Amino acid sequence: MPQYKLTYFDLRGRAEPIRMMFAIAGVPVEDKRIQMEEWMDVKKDYQFEKLPVLEVDGVQVSQTLAIIRYIARENGFAGPDNLTAAKADALCDQYADFITAFMQWHIKALYESDYLPAKAKNFHYFEAALAKSSTGWYADTADLTHADVVIAAGLEMLKSLDKNADKLFDGFPLMEAHYKKYFAHPKLQKYLEERPDAKY
Ligand SMILES: N[C@@H](CCC(=O)N[C@@H](CS)C(=O)NCC(=O)O)C(=O)O
Structure with missing residues (x-):
C-alpha cells in the first residue's frame, strides 16, 4: 500500500470528505495540518498553491474531487462500473x-x-x-x-x-x-x- 499524506489547514473544510473516505476505506493516512501562519512560507511548494493536497509516495495530487475520486477508485468505493x-x-x-x-x-x-x-x-x-x-x-x-x-x-x-x-x-x-x-x-x-x- 502506498504511503499517504494529506495536507490541509487545521479545519474540516474541504479535507473532511477526504479524511472520511480514507476512514471508510480503512486506509491509514498522515493527517498533516498547517497553521495559517506557516502557509505563506510553504504555499509555493504545492502544485496550484492551494490545499488540500494528497501525497502518494511523495507524488502530489491536487484538487479535492480528484483526490476523493482517486481514493474511491483505489478502494472499490466508486461503484461497480x-x-x-x-x-x-x-x-x-x-x-x-x-x-x-x-x-x-x-x-x-x-x-x-x-x-x-x-x-x-x-x-x-x-x-x-x-x-x-x-x-x-x-x-x-x-x-x-x-x-x-x-x-x-x-x-x-x-x-x-x-x-x-x-x-x-x-x-x-x-x-x-x-x-x-x-x-x-x-x-x-x-x-x-x-x-x-x-x-x-
Ligand atoms: N478547487 C480547489 C480549491 C482549493 C482551495 O480553494 N483551497 C483553499 C482552502 S479551502 C486554499 O488553499 N486557500 C489558501 C490560499 O488560497 O492561499 C479544491 O477543491 O481543492
Missing part, C-alpha cells in the same frame, strides 16, 4: 458548484438573494437522485460511493454555517434520511469518535 462512477462524479461536481455559490453567500452575506434559491434548486436535484435510488445511496449502489461522502460531509459543513440549520432538510426527507444513514455508517464510527472538534 465506469457509468456508475460517472454518475457519482456528476453528483460530486454538482455539489461543488452549489457550495461555490454558498461560499459567495457566506462571504458577501447574500443569504436571501443567492443562497436560498441555489439551495432550493440543488436540493431538488439531490432529492430526485435519491428518489431514483433503490438503496438510499446517491448512485444507487449497494454501499456508498464518493458522491455520498462529498454530499454528506458538505452538508455537515453547511449545517454548521447556515443560520437556519434546523430547517436545512425541510421539504427534503430523502436527503435527511441519507444524511442520517451516512453518519450511521459502521465504517465511519471510529473516525467520528476520534476526530478533533471543529466548528467547520
